[in-house]
Each structure stands twice: as C-alpha cells, then as structure tokens.
Amino acid sequence: MQPFFAQRFAKVEPSFIREILKVAMNPDVISFAGGLPNPAFFPHEQLAVASTKVLQNHSNGALQYAATEGFAPLRQYIADRYFKQYGMQVSPDNILITNGSQQALDLLGKVLVNEGDNLIIEEPGYLGAIQALSVYQPNFQGVALNDDGLDLAELDTLLAEPNHARMLYGVTNFQNPTGLSYSLENRQAVAERLIKHDVLMIEDNPYGELRFEGEHLPPIAKLAPDNVVLLGSFSKVVVPSFRLGWMLMPDWLCQKVTIAKQASDLHTNGFVQQVLHSYLQENDLDEHIERIRTVYGRQKVAMENALLKYCPGIEFTRPEGGMFLWLKLPQHINAMELFDVAIKENVAFVPGQPFYVRPDILNTARLSYAGADEATIEEGIKRLGRVISQVL
Amino acid sequence: MQPFFAQRFAKVEPSFIREILKVAMNPDVISFAGGLPNPAFFPHEQLAVASTKVLQNHSNGALQYAATEGFAPLRQYIADRYFKQYGMQVSPDNILITNGSQQALDLLGKVLVNEGDNLIIEEPGYLGAIQALSVYQPNFQGVALNDDGLDLAELDTLLAEPNHARMLYGVTNFQNPTGLSYSLENRQAVAERLIKHDVLMIEDNPYGELRFEGEHLPPIAKLAPDNVVLLGSFSKVVVPSFRLGWMLMPDWLCQKVTIAKQASDLHTNGFVQQVLHSYLQENDLDEHIERIRTVYGRQKVAMENALLKYCPGIEFTRPEGGMFLWLKLPQHINAMELFDVAIKENVAFVPGQPFYVRPDILNTARLSYAGADEATIEEGIKRLGRVISQVL
Structure with missing residues (x-):
C-alpha cells in the first residue's frame, strides 16, 4: 500500500x-x-535471590496486571530516600513508576506540549530528551550550560519575552553529555525564576547518586516543589534492563500524567518492580x-x-x-x-x-x-x- | 504554580x-x-527456574540496555509460531517487542495519526484502544460489530467518502468487550477493502490463542500483509505483569515505529524478554x-x-x-x-x-x-x- x-x-x-x-x-x-x-x-546473584523470593510467594500479585502508578512499597522506598538524602518531605502519591525515565519525558510531552510551544533546554542537551519531546513538536530554545549551571542572562532574556516558555528541561547533576553540574547558587537562581515566571522544570537526575567528588546538592525540586517534575532512575545505580525510572510530580500534574501512562502502556512491569524492591530490602544500596x-x-x-x-x-x-x-x-x-x-x-x-x-x-x-x-x-x-x- | x-x-x-x-x-x-x-x-515455578537460569549467565546481556526492537530470539520464536499456526512466512525483522500490546497502539497513534484524521473502529470497541488513540485526536468513526464481524455495508459507506479513513482498528478474535469474532468470509471481505481503498488495519489479537470451540481462522494480516499491523501479547497466555506484547508490521512502517519506540522508552525490559524466552524453550506453550x-x-x-x-x-x-x-x-x-x-x-x-x-x-x-x-x-x-x- x-x-x-x-x-x-x-x-x-x-x-x-x-x-x-x-x-x-x-x-x-x-x-x-x-x-x-x-x-x-x-548484582546478578542478589537479583536471582530476589526473583526467586518474589516468585515463591503466590499471593503477592507479582505476575498479574498491576497499578498504573507503580508498586506502592517501591514508591514509598523512593519517597523515604528523598527524605534521607535531602530532607525532602514527599508523598509516595506524587511518585509514578515509569518504564525507564525516558518514558517520563514522553508522558510529559503528551500531557503538556502543544505544537509550537516554546520549550527551553540546556545546550548542549540530553539527546534522549530532545528525541522524546520532539515528537510533540515544541519550539526548542537553547540556553547555554556553563561550568556552574544554566546561563542566567540567556535564561532571563528568554523569560522576558511575553510568550515565553512554560517548560524548561535540564540535567542538574553530571549532565549528559557534558558532565557539568548546577552549583547551589545556580539552583537557587533557577528556582526563583521558575516561581517568578510560572515555569515548570523537568529536572532529570539519572546520575546524581554517582558523585565521586564534592557534596550532594539539593535538587531544584526541593527549592520549588510546585514548579518541578524530578525524574529518577535505577538504571545507572542497579540495573538498566529492568527499565525502572520514576517521576516525582507536583499535585496538579498527577492525575493527567497517570491517565497518560495508562493510555501509553497500562503500567510498568510489576514483576521487576517487586524484584527490585526485594533487592533493596535485602541489600545496602549505598x-x-x-x-x-x-x-x-x-x-x-x-x-x-x-x-x-x-x-x-x-x-x-x-x-x-x-x-x-x-x-x-x-x-x-x-x-x-x-x-x-x-x-x-x-x-x-x-x-x-x-x-x-x-x-x-x-x-x-x-x-x-x-x-x-x-x-x-x-x-x-x-x-x-x-x-x-x-x-x- | x-x-x-x-x-x-x-x-x-x-x-x-x-x-x-x-x-x-x-x-x-x-x-x-x-x-x-x-x-x-x-507459571510461578517455571518462571523462577527461567529467571535463575538467565541470571546465572553473566554474558547474555540480560541486565544491560538492550535493542529497541526487542530480544532477537524472542522475535524469532514469534515469527516461527506464525508459520506453525497459520503458515505465515514472516521475518523477525518485522516484529517489534512492545511494553504490552497497549504500547503498540500508542506507537501507531504517534507515527500515523494527525489531529482530525478519520479512524474507523468497530463498535462497541476496546476501551484501551479508544484511550490510547484518543491522545492523537482522531475523528473516530464507528462501524457496527455483528455476529460474524464488521458490518460491511457500514464500512463501505464510510470508505466511499472522498476523504475516508486510512486506518481501521479491530479485534478479530473473541473481541473485548463482546466476545464476537470475524468469520472467514468477513476477514476476506475486510482484506479486500483494505487493499482496494489503501487502508491500514490495526488487527489486535490478544485472545486468539484462547479458542475453546471451532477452528482457528487466519489473521487478516495473512490476507493483506502490507495493509495490516498485527498485534499480539503474552499477557493472556503466560503472564500479564511482564508487559510483553509485539507488533508484526509491514516493511514500510518498521523504521518509523522503531524510532517512536526509542523516543518513548528506549526499549522493552530485556531481562523479562530473556526469562520468557527461556520459559518458552523449556515448556510446552500449547x-x-x-x-x-x-x-x-x-x-x-x-x-x-x-x-x-x-x-x-x-x-x-x-x-x-x-x-x-x-x-x-x-x-x-x-x-x-x-x-x-x-x-x-x-x-x-x-x-x-x-x-x-x-x-x-x-x-x-x-x-x-x-x-x-x-x-x-x-x-x-x-x-x-x-x-x-x-x-x-
């Protein structure tokens, strides 16, 4: 044809x-x-132990269709870790498990991006984000990524336009492709601008745990929680093939993003969510x-x-x-x-x-x-x- | 905000x-x-055996990032089964593993549907398809589903319009929600119309293996292979939580759908693809x-x-x-x-x-x-x- x-x-x-x-x-x-x-x-051996344990239990629902939002104890684990690491008080209700954090980008494009909408992205930027969001045909506006984070002068110029972007994408820790990170001062300055200009940031953080020098810095999501979707992933710290990522969302986004997830693939693999959770219970992630x-x-x-x-x-x-x-x-x-x-x-x-x-x-x-x-x-x-x- | x-x-x-x-x-x-x-x-026990086996092998790549198209031996298994069941000669290159067959609907919406495009759907129709495709804002046109399949008079009326739909969605075996199936004659009549009017059918077949009366009928994909994307799933016959479905596509669709899959979530969980494949090797699916x-x-x-x-x-x-x-x-x-x-x-x-x-x-x-x-x-x-x- x-x-x-x-x-x-x-x-x-x-x-x-x-x-x-x-x-x-x-x-x-x-x-x-x-x-x-x-x-x-x-962790081959540890995941084998966890898989066996999950499958020995016939009443945990590990093989049945499961909740769109994700496995509740895994969402709780993630919420607890945000508290432990950054003192962030987050509810597991605001966490949705995605099929890798790549899927979060697709869901956010679906729910938020109209064709032609301005969308600010750090430059150079993560190619997977450009690909996922391009499907929804935004008008990308690059802001240079400097040694200490986003170029604030460039950002301010874009946000001064009357029809400025409502969304901003960035990787705040050890960015792909540059390895650069946002300094504490830069995070604070970006958070202020998000609030002042009513902009939503997609703060992508797949590498944050892999810090080998310096000190952990708070996510921008801690500084402007209503204006940030924080993405996380187990791919770089435990296992990529499980495709387990998550998004921490402000209340106003939860319902529509959950509907988008359901329309996209019903739910993320429930078996591996239970296996990973079991692994996290029995092993020291740190x-x-x-x-x-x-x-x-x-x-x-x-x-x-x-x-x-x-x-x-x-x-x-x-x-x-x-x-x-x-x-x-x-x-x-x-x-x-x-x-x-x-x-x-x-x-x-x-x-x-x-x-x-x-x-x-x-x-x-x-x-x-x-x-x-x-x-x-x-x-x-x-x-x-x-x-x-x-x-x- | x-x-x-x-x-x-x-x-x-x-x-x-x-x-x-x-x-x-x-x-x-x-x-x-x-x-x-x-x-x-x-099959809890059998999947536990398969999981252990897959994880004992440290060089099978089961925990690493994997191919967007899916695990090659699983795609080959599916191709072989089409030959065994229906005499269909299909290449594994035309099979893409999806995160449940729900995801195939999202990918096809992404790649094929413009806002306002006419899209024919059997009525009553599968709710998950309506939800997934609605995201891309087609104009749904219902065609009644009769005891023997699609209402051909209604279909012909729609296809006689100058700006008729280029896509048609249907579940040919034991449909959700009605349990109805397309007869052989109806399949042939639909196939003829697809070819004559240059229409692509999404033939969704999650239940086809679960026939307890009568004889298996060939998919419309066998009758009009260039005009049909055939969806399949392991959810109803082995395990739903693994989220393993697939799409068998004509050549002209493969590249763009693969790109859409990559943009959506990079690839389907590679670990469970290997576990399921191992299960299928060691057990008799029939x-x-x-x-x-x-x-x-x-x-x-x-x-x-x-x-x-x-x-x-x-x-x-x-x-x-x-x-x-x-x-x-x-x-x-x-x-x-x-x-x-x-x-x-x-x-x-x-x-x-x-x-x-x-x-x-x-x-x-x-x-x-x-x-x-x-x-x-x-x-x-x-x-x-x-x-x-x-x-x-």
Whole structure:
C-alpha cells in the first residue's frame, strides 16, 4: 500500500548516535561512545535471590496486571530516600513508576506540549530528551550550560519575552553529555525564576547518586516543589534492563500524567518492580553505589590524566560524578570528520553536534569513562591524541 | 504554580472503568467486571527456574540496555509460531517487542495519526484502544460489530467518502468487550477493502490463542500483509505483569515505529524478554494454553447456562473463545443505573456505554467469565438476575 505518516513523524530519521554505536561495536575499537553502565556492577546473584523470593510467594500479585502508578512499597522506598538524602518531605502519591525515565519525558510531552510551544533546554542537551519531546513538536530554545549551571542572562532574556516558555528541561547533576553540574547558587537562581515566571522544570537526575567528588546538592525540586517534575532512575545505580525510572510530580500534574501512562502502556512491569524492591530490602544500596562511584571516579581521573598527556591543549570538563566528560576541540576541527578518522584508528566517541538544538557548533565531543578500565582508557586516549594530531 | 496542559489533554478525565473496578474490589462482591486472566495459571515455578537460569549467565546481556526492537530470539520464536499456526512466512525483522500490546497502539497513534484524521473502529470497541488513540485526536468513526464481524455495508459507506479513513482498528478474535469474532468470509471481505481503498488495519489479537470451540481462522494480516499491523501479547497466555506484547508490521512502517519506540522508552525490559524466552524453550506453550482454554471454556458454559436460568429473555453473545461475553438488556434499561443496584447486591459487571464512540446505546454490559469458578459464576448470575427483575 501507499505509506502514510502523521505530520509529526514525516521527517523523523534514525538517530545519528544509533549509527555511531553500531560502528563502535567492532571489538577492535576502544569505544568511549556508549552511555552504558559498567556491567561488572550488575548484582546478578542478589537479583536471582530476589526473583526467586518474589516468585515463591503466590499471593503477592507479582505476575498479574498491576497499578498504573507503580508498586506502592517501591514508591514509598523512593519517597523515604528523598527524605534521607535531602530532607525532602514527599508523598509516595506524587511518585509514578515509569518504564525507564525516558518514558517520563514522553508522558510529559503528551500531557503538556502543544505544537509550537516554546520549550527551553540546556545546550548542549540530553539527546534522549530532545528525541522524546520532539515528537510533540515544541519550539526548542537553547540556553547555554556553563561550568556552574544554566546561563542566567540567556535564561532571563528568554523569560522576558511575553510568550515565553512554560517548560524548561535540564540535567542538574553530571549532565549528559557534558558532565557539568548546577552549583547551589545556580539552583537557587533557577528556582526563583521558575516561581517568578510560572515555569515548570523537568529536572532529570539519572546520575546524581554517582558523585565521586564534592557534596550532594539539593535538587531544584526541593527549592520549588510546585514548579518541578524530578525524574529518577535505577538504571545507572542497579540495573538498566529492568527499565525502572520514576517521576516525582507536583499535585496538579498527577492525575493527567497517570491517565497518560495508562493510555501509553497500562503500567510498568510489576514483576521487576517487586524484584527490585526485594533487592533493596535485602541489600545496602549505598554500599553498592559506593563501589560504582569508586571505580568511575578512578576511571575519570585516568581519562583526565591521559587527556593532559596525549591531547595537550584540548579543553575538557572536570565532572564531579556521572559517566561523561566533554571535549572542546580547536574551533576548526569538525568532530564528525574527526570521528571518521578515529574509527580507522580504532577509537570512538560521540561528536557533539546532535546535542545542540542550534546545530552550528561542530568542535565538541562526548567521552564516557564508565565502561573501560584505566589501562584501556589510557590506550584509547593515546589513539585519540594521534588522531587529533593527524587532523590538526 | 498555575497548572497548564496541552490541548490534547485538557479535557481528559480518569477512565470510568478504573472507578468501577475499585468499587468491584470489595471481597463480598462477585465481580465479572475485571479483565484479568485467572492467576491460577501463572507459571510461578517455571518462571523462577527461567529467571535463575538467565541470571546465572553473566554474558547474555540480560541486565544491560538492550535493542529497541526487542530480544532477537524472542522475535524469532514469534515469527516461527506464525508459520506453525497459520503458515505465515514472516521475518523477525518485522516484529517489534512492545511494553504490552497497549504500547503498540500508542506507537501507531504517534507515527500515523494527525489531529482530525478519520479512524474507523468497530463498535462497541476496546476501551484501551479508544484511550490510547484518543491522545492523537482522531475523528473516530464507528462501524457496527455483528455476529460474524464488521458490518460491511457500514464500512463501505464510510470508505466511499472522498476523504475516508486510512486506518481501521479491530479485534478479530473473541473481541473485548463482546466476545464476537470475524468469520472467514468477513476477514476476506475486510482484506479486500483494505487493499482496494489503501487502508491500514490495526488487527489486535490478544485472545486468539484462547479458542475453546471451532477452528482457528487466519489473521487478516495473512490476507493483506502490507495493509495490516498485527498485534499480539503474552499477557493472556503466560503472564500479564511482564508487559510483553509485539507488533508484526509491514516493511514500510518498521523504521518509523522503531524510532517512536526509542523516543518513548528506549526499549522493552530485556531481562523479562530473556526469562520468557527461556520459559518458552523449556515448556510446552500449547499444553499450557490448553489448560487455560479448558477451564475458560467450562466457565463460559456455566455463565451461559446461568444466564438462561436466571436471566430469561436477556440476549447475550456466545463466544468461541476469550474471556468476555456481552449482554443486551431490554431497551429501556440503563446499564449504568443497573450497576448501582447490582453493586448493592454484591455483583459487578461493566456497563457497555464507554465502549461506544457514539454513546447513545445504554442497555449493554460486559461480563468476564475468566476469573471465577463455576459455582461462583452461578451465584453471581443469580444475583444479577434478581437485580434485573428488580429494575424491570
């Protein structure tokens, strides 16, 4: 038959990063391109124990259809953890379990975004958010992400417009792709502006637990609770394949987002919610995270040292946590072209251009230090240094 | 802050059925209202074995991020089963694993439906489809569902319009809510019209395996493969909480739907895909389904007999499979009002009105026979008979 597509999908093309990741899968390639957690930390044995325990109980409803909002004890666990970590008093009623936090972005697009609405996003920004929200066809407005957070002057200029955005998207801790974080002062300044201008922030926080330097800072959701949807995820701290994320929402959003969730897929897998909850009861999550943090922190230092050694003069961010680090190459280097050379030298990264909604910045690149050990990182950055010298 | 919503969600309200199901959860109530599979058939032990096996293997990627399209061996299993059951030659490349088949409806709405597009749906129709597709604001056009399938005269009238629908939604086997099926002749007639008028059908088939009378009929997807997306699900035959459904798509749809899936939630839970696949390797699915069929078939007969005995003169459908049966009450009975009386007599059903896109038919009701044993069904229908006599 004659194909047809909705207008919102007529021009959509496969993600560039998908293609890059395919190329980078060649086993000869040292890849800093992926965004995958290190599988050495996946708790296979503990999850096997938890699975068996959940399945031995035939009256816990673990295999039946389940509540759209999520498994109540897991929502309670998340609420308790916010109190323990940040002194935030939140009700589990305001927490919805999503199919990974990616789904939260889709639900928020569904419920909140009209075609053509202005939507502010930090730049460079998380590609998954750009993809999920693009489906609802907002007009993205980039605000530069600086070393200490959002560029407040740029933000103020946008918010001074009469028809300014009602929504703002940002990753406040160890951002993907840059590794940058919002300082306490920047969080406070952003919170003030959200309240003053009646703007809702999607505060995405998949990496916040993975801090290996400095101190935990309060989410903006603590500073302006009615103006923030805070997203969280177990993917980076326990297990990605379970697809368990959540959103902490202000009261006014709960009902419509729950309806959107029901329309989208009824509910998130109830079995793995119970398995994860059982795992969290029987194991010390903080100890587990500490092990991940220690290794990622060491690997980050190895990457920084290798960059200083093999890529002299190249600027890069110094993340205090998370999985990514951001290179700023000399102005005249196009990272897309650099990628083609690099892949021949068996090293891969992600060129930065797709992370911009104003796609004229070509000399940046994202590197992940999460998936490779220190010796591999050194060798990979050595290759990268050779490639950069070649191109210069 | 001042709440705001996208236009598509401004008027959305919680589903009526959700409210009904809450009332029906009182343990004194015999509920025929739910649509839940009978949990007695959930294979707890076998899934525990499969989970342990999957988790013992540390190199199968079961806990890592996974492919958007789904676990390749599971897609192959589904393709093989289509060949075995219907002689359909399908490629696993055309199968995408979804988070329950509900998600397939959302993905198809995203990729295909513009606001105001005509979209034909059988009437009464599956509420979950109406909810999922409503998000994309089509103009629903009802076509009556008769005892042998879609009303072809009504369908032809709609397809004769110059700006006719490009999409048609239907459940061809043991439909939710009526239990009705499309005959072979009706399937052929629908297939012809899809091809002639360049229409895409969403053929939803969650219950097809649960046939306890008559012979399996080929899906319309076999008769017009380029014009049909066939949806399937493991929820009714193995386990609902895993949220594992799939869509079999024509080539022209695969790429955009895969992108929509990636934007929506990256991928379906990879762990449970491997667990289910391991279960399917080690157990005989046909034997398992045979046990479910036998019991549901007996329960359906019990309900039919009880209806004849306690509700004389009330018309009802005679499903050859599935979980539901449909009552047509006397013209002047409003099933919504009947529900209020019934709940006081401790019996529950779902009034039929929400299943219509033309909501002026008030005297119908959906009953599920899947969840109650024969004695409970007899007692529940006895109560229902009393309630109907009261109201008449």
